Amino acid sequence: MLSTNNLEKRFGPVRAVDDVTLTFAENEVTSIIGPNGAGKTTFFNLITGELEPTTGQISYNGERIDGMNQHEIAQSGLIRSYQITNIFPQLSVLENVRLAVQAHRDVASLKKYVFHFSKFDAVVDDAYDVLDRAELTEVADQKAANLSHGQQRHLDICIALATDPEILLLDEPTAGMSPEETNNTLELVRQLAEEITVIIIEHDMNVVMDLSDRIIVMNDGSVLSDGNPDEIRNDETVQKVYLGGGV
């Protein structure tokens, strides 16, 4: 459904992403790992349209998306979670998700929602459905600013889910979380992966090994290795370059 072909991004002399050809399958959790500066974030930025490739192609559901703007790519179902920066802290949890549901509708529908309260109710119902998936229903009326760090990260994922993604990109979803919050997030991502495709950048190897169907190891902009958790754990090159033999 999503593939890259000879994808390359140069920043002056630096090849941040260097000849990356990958295909992502539906309903899999894929983790992208690698040392600092390996090109993981740049790869995400290329897929979501935040950066344009220097050369190479990106295809999504049979269409070229390289060169499309971020908004068009997001509308087509490829959504990135933005690590809390998308949250309006002074609004309630429900209002945050409701706004995201509304923003996803086109302008004509939006007018209907304003003038027909039955449609507005449907938006609220959708927002509650999303909160329910992340177990945030109980805090729906609280100010987003008052949530714990883990709950805010989940709210951020809810805001992404409210736009009905087919592919969800998550950048270090468990960063800064307590062990309990991390477990909740793992459970949430597992549930999501039953319906959508999830691609994660993650540094925590326990999370990566636990959660992933597939792991892509990047180094110096290139794909060093690509396989299931057992294959990556036993890959000698990966151990030498990245895992230090410790996993």
Ligand SMILES: Nc1ncnc2c1ncn2[C@@H]1O[C@H](COP(=O)(O)OP(=O)(O)OP(=O)(O)O)[C@@H](O)[C@H]1O
């Ligand atoms: N806007 C930019 N301008 C110049 N160089 C950049 C830019 N963005 C990234 N780079 C360089 O591209 C390379 C890849 O960086 P990138 O941030 O994609 O790596 P990363 O794997 O996400 O690293 P980290 O795990 O530290 O976030 C690095 O050498 C980085 O310095």
